[in-house]
Every structure is written in structure tokens, then in C-alpha cells.
Amino acid sequence: MPTSYQAPMAGDKAKQASSSQSIENNMQTEAVRIKHLLAQKDQTVITIAETDTLPAAVQILRDKRIGALVVTNSDGDLTGILSERDIVRKLAETPGQTLPQTVAENMTRDVVTCGTQDTLVEVLRSMSEGRFRHMPVVEAGMLKGMVTIGDVVNYRLNELEHEALQLKQLIVG
Known part of the structure; x- marks a missing residue:
């Protein structure tokens, strides 16, 4: 046993424990907000009008390589969202009759x-x-x-x- 080591004695003062790492300070993280994510990406939102047809929507989705379009009215207000899933669902429901339909007929109106x-x-x-x-x-x-x-x-x-x-x-x- 090294001579510098002394076992604790009954009269010794308890040392205050300190640490730079603890579960509490390692688990606390600032909640990342959507504004942080938006700051790092292109904020351009591709929109389409309610009156446009599905072929126009499909072409934009393909050309822009995106999965959904925000649907706006003539005032530019959000009125719905049209996703690839919406289009596929409609194709299954109305085979051969889907493409002439408008965006408004196929979009999801209750947008979260x-x-x-x-x-x-x-x-x-x-x-x-x-x-x-x-x-x-x-x-x-x-x-x-x-x-x-x-x-x-x-x-x-x-x-x-x-x-x-x-x-x-x-x-x-």
C-alpha cells in the first residue's frame, strides 16, 4: 500500500462530491424547434391551386421530386394538402376516371x-x-x-x- 494513502478516520470531514458529468446534465438538452430545422433547409414551399388537375399535380411532384403539394386558394391561403398517397388512393377508387379530376376533389382538407x-x-x-x-x-x-x-x-x-x-x-x- 502506498505510504501517501490514509484510510478515512472517524473524525474526518466528508468531502463534497463534485463531477462534471452526471445523468441530469447529460440528459438535459434544449428542445430542438422547427425553426432550427427550417433554418437549415430550403424553405420554398411548392403549392398548387385547388382548380388544377391531377395531371398537373403529378407532373410537379415528379419534376420537383417531392411527395406532397400544399394546396392554396386564390388568396394564397392553405386549404389542403395533396400527397402521392391521396392520388394513389383515388386511382384505386376510381380507375380510369381519376386524371380529369381536380386537386380540390382529391386533396386532404383537414391539414395538420x-x-x-x-x-x-x-x-x-x-x-x-x-x-x-x-x-x-x-x-x-x-x-x-x-x-x-x-x-x-x-x-x-x-x-x-x-x-x-x-x-x-x-x-x-
């Missing part, structure tokens, strides 16, 4: 939206529960962007990658 202050966790939960992959971001009645489930997953993966890099740097020094 989020705001820029909503957290990624809240939005992901809403998407999972509602079984949809696209959510318009609306703030003060104005369309601010579109969030997809892929955006949320990619943001979180990048965040985890950054955290792992920080931990490696902490360990290596």
Missing part, C-alpha cells in the same frame, strides 16, 4: 400543421400518430415552410453525429 416554435419531438409524434409524412409550417396564418418526416430524421441523425464527435474529442482531448 405545426408552428416554428413546436419541437421536433412533438411534430414527429403527430406525424407518427396521424400516419402522414408531410406537415406545413404555419406561423400567424402565413405558410412558412414544409417539414417532412425525412427532414426530422436527417436533422436528428446529424445532431447525433455531432454529439458523437464531441464525445470523441472529449475523450481524446
